[in-house]
Amino acid sequence: MIVDETEIPALVQALVAEIATKVETLADHGQPDTLDLRGLPLLPGDYALLKTLLGTGEVTATVSALGPTRIHETLYPGVWWVTYCNESEEVIGEIIEITVCPSLLISDNEEIRAGVARLRDTLSN
Amino acid sequence: MTKPTVLESLTQQGVSRRSFLKFCAISASMLALPVDKVAAALAAAPMPSIIWLHFQECTGCTESLTRSFDPTLESLILSRVSLDYHETLMAAAGDQAERVRTDAMKANYGKYILVVEGALPKTGFAAKGGRDAIAILNEAVAGAALVIAVGACASFGGLPKAFSPLPGGVSPSGAQGVSDLMKAGKVPNKTLINVPGCPPIPEVMSGVLVYYLVNKKAPALDSNLRPKLFYGETVHDECPREDFYEDGQFALTFDDEGARKGWCLLKLGCRGPKTHNACTKIRWNQGVSYPIRSGHGCLGCAEPDFWNRKNSSGAYASIYALVSGGGDGDCGGGDGGGDDDHDHD
Numbered sequence A: 001m002i003v004d005e006t007e008i009p010a011l012v013q014a015l016v017a018e019i020a021t022k023v024e025t026l027a028d029h030g031q032p033d034t035l036d037l038r039g040l041p042l043l044p045g046d047y048a049l050l051k052t053l054l055g056t057g058e059v060t061a062t063v064s065a066l067g068p069t070r071i072h073e074t075l076y077p078g079v080w081w082v083t084y085c086n087e088s089e090e091v092i093g094e095i096i097e098i099t100v101c102p103s104l105l106i107s108d109n110e111e112i113r114a115g116v117a118r119l120r121d122t123l124s125n
Numbered sequence B: 001m002t003k004p005t006v007l008e009s010l011t012q013q014g015v016s017r018r019s020f021l022k023f024c025a026i027s028a029s030m031l032a033l034p035v036d037k038v039a040a041a042l043a044a045a046p047m048p049s050i051i052w053l054h055f056q057e058c059t060g061c062t063e064s065l066t067r068s069f070d071p072t073l074e075s076l077i078l079s080r081v082s083l084d085y086h087e088t089l090m091a092a093a094g095d096q097a098e099r100v101r102t103d104a105m106k107a108n109y110g111k112y113i114l115v116v117e118g119a120l121p122k123t124g125f126a127a128k129g130g131r132d133a134i135a136i137l138n139e140a141v142a143g144a145a146l147v148i149a150v151g152a153c154a155s156f157g158g159l160p161k162a163f164s165p166l167p168g169g170v171s172p173s174g175a176q177g178v179s180d181l182m183k184a185g186k187v188p189n190k191t192l193i194n195v196p197g198c199p200p201i202p203e204v205m206s207g208v209l210v211y212y213l214v215n216k217k218a219p220a221l222d223s224n225l226r227p228k229l230f231y232g233e234t235v236h237d238e239c240p241r242e243d244f245y246e247d248g249q250f251a252l253t254f255d256d257e258g259a260r261k262g263w264c265l266l267k268l269g270c271r272g273p274k275t276h277n278a279c280t281k282i283r284w285n286q287g288v289s290y291p292i293r294s295g296h297g298c299l300g301c302a303e304p305d306f307w308n309r310k311n312s313s314g315a316y317a318s319i320y321a322l323v324s325g326g327g328d329g330d331c332g333g334g335d336g337g338g339d340d341d342h343d344h345d
């Protein structure tokens, strides 16, 4: 979506600039970062505009742990929009993760080991 | 024996890594801390040793924490895996229970977190194992690294401290909160955090603990020793009915047109403008609702002496004479402490 730059509120412009800097740091030094949307004084309009500006990219995922967490990569690789919901599907937290892959999507090594043991068990039963 | 870390304990309880990470992310957001810091600290921090004592109260705070739907991580961290002593949740009784408490205190002397639930009555009104409530508290506070007073009773005296509004009314048991006793020099002075509410929000109880585990110190407190993180704003500040308040649209009975349209509940006794708590932000029952959203005004349960209505006109009298045309403007001492008191004249 094309948004006339002069119409973008200063706070949203500042956020986009901050995200861009963080993405550069990720690309140059592999350093991930997060931006907590709940901690920002965003007006509902600012919030919607930021979401539209960043858009939705190729990856969308839902993680079911303590209620659903919806994750999508924005149009900008490395910029992920993460929405945490409770069991009643209400948003309880929202962050932008600047990373190659959100930590919630990565399988944990210990859990991988426990899983493989369970998998082998299915053969012996 | 070294204690397992918070992460190890949760894993042993069948909590998945992703649930742990989500819990860390939500806690971090609530506590305004970086997620990585919270996750790294909880993965490395040994499970704290918690000794939980009950005094004069209804046990509602423990209920609040343990009766949330599924075992939430709050309840897992606080009540299942780190409690070394909790009179309601343990199986032991009598001498055996007394021994569990003294052993747990000895093993973690100077390091344990003491959680106090309930007010402290004067001698003769509560005893355990033949010992006076204040003596038991005294002994437990002496070895604690941190004392957390949960609920209105432990924080400010609560219901047991309430007294008749008639002349000469006093609390029959002479109940006091932990801070009163510390101030009076009756128990040792230790870092004390008040987590008032009747009961407090479970996430606030666990949030305070997570903050302490991550930062190894208490969060910033207001003059009533409440964490500003959770009690920094009034319920009114974030109330969805605030526009109606501003426009002077008030429900006058619980079933009038205004009540049905979601108008402000001030004239029905709402204490939101004088009450510092996080109900509007965190809500109850895992984010489902809170009193004002369900149609009832705020009772002011996180403020000192909220059970006492000096104006004797009961819970539904408006706190502002100006708008109610009645009442005496008393708010049960509820305007102390926070930073954001509203002035509504």
Ligand code: SF4
Residues within 6 Å of the ligand: B235, B236, B237, B239, B240, B241, B242, B243, B245, B263, B264, B265, B266, B270, B271, B272, B273, B292, B297, B298
């Ligand atoms: S007085 Fe109560 S109901 Fe009215 S706006 Fe304030 S908190 Fe909400």
